[in-house]
Amino acid sequence: MEAAKRRLLAGLLTLRLPIVPKATDPENGLAFEFLADPEDPNADPVLTGHFQGLITIHIAEADDAERERRRHAMGEPYRTLLGHFRHEIGHYYWDRLVQQNPDRLEPFRTLFGDERQDYQQSLDAHYANGPMDPSAAADRGYISAYAAAHPWEDWAETFAHYLHLADVLETAHACGLSLAPFRESEPRFQADRRFTPNDLHRTFETRVDEWRALSYLHNNLNRSMGLPDGYPFILTPGVLEKLRFIDETVHSTSFFGRAFA
Secondary structure, eight states: OHHHHHHHHHHHHHTTOOOOBTTTOTTTOBEEEEEOOOSOTTSOOOOOEEETTEEEEEGGGGSHHHHHHHHHHTTOSOOOHHHHHHHHHHHHHHIIIIITOHHHHHHHHHHHOOTTSOHHHHHHHHHHHOOOOHHHHHHTTOSSSGGGGOHHHHHHHHHHHHHHHHHHHHHHHHTTOOBOOSSTTSOOBOOOSOOOTTOTTSOHHHHHHHHHHHHHHHHHHHHHTTOOOSOOOOOOHHHHHHHHHHHHHHHOHHHHHHHHO
């Protein structure tokens, strides 16, 4: 649990996103708690989630077998402990980066939908109807089936994905990885210099192209070992538009100075 949390925080620091503890700022700060279900069978179970800067993770998610059981039960192609942390921190940064900034709120609603629709009703409908087929979800501009449940979940799922991409690209550059396939039709990756996620000269399109090359190799290496695809997602134009919105939100220097001066 702590290893996943530290990797989350390292990625946030690389992106220069604010990390303020609740002990310093009770209203806008961040805190974590790791909980197990109570022994009383009549008590409410622990739910992984976020509420006003407090991120709660059910410690059962740290057990590989239990997490895999839940992944199958919920029909998810991907479920990791780090993914949970990155999803829940997405809710936190929605409050900080979007809700508190009107200039980002309306563009958010245009892309992700109106978050004012009833959240609990949306989740109830999502679970009652079962998860959307991943391909259908991708065609409709969702990075995952769960993202279709509510605009808040769409943001959190896409934000987590943005953190995945940023971390993998940084790691590949730090390791000096280069890919030069023999066939011109296959994607290439060139670690020509140190990767800096906040480098505005490294365009969003460039990073997406680099990601396509890395995920292409990752999936083919997994298939060579008889393993499932390491990257079971589809970056459709609708998904890329949402990722671009998050990228612009994270890198907006004028917005940054106003929000976190």
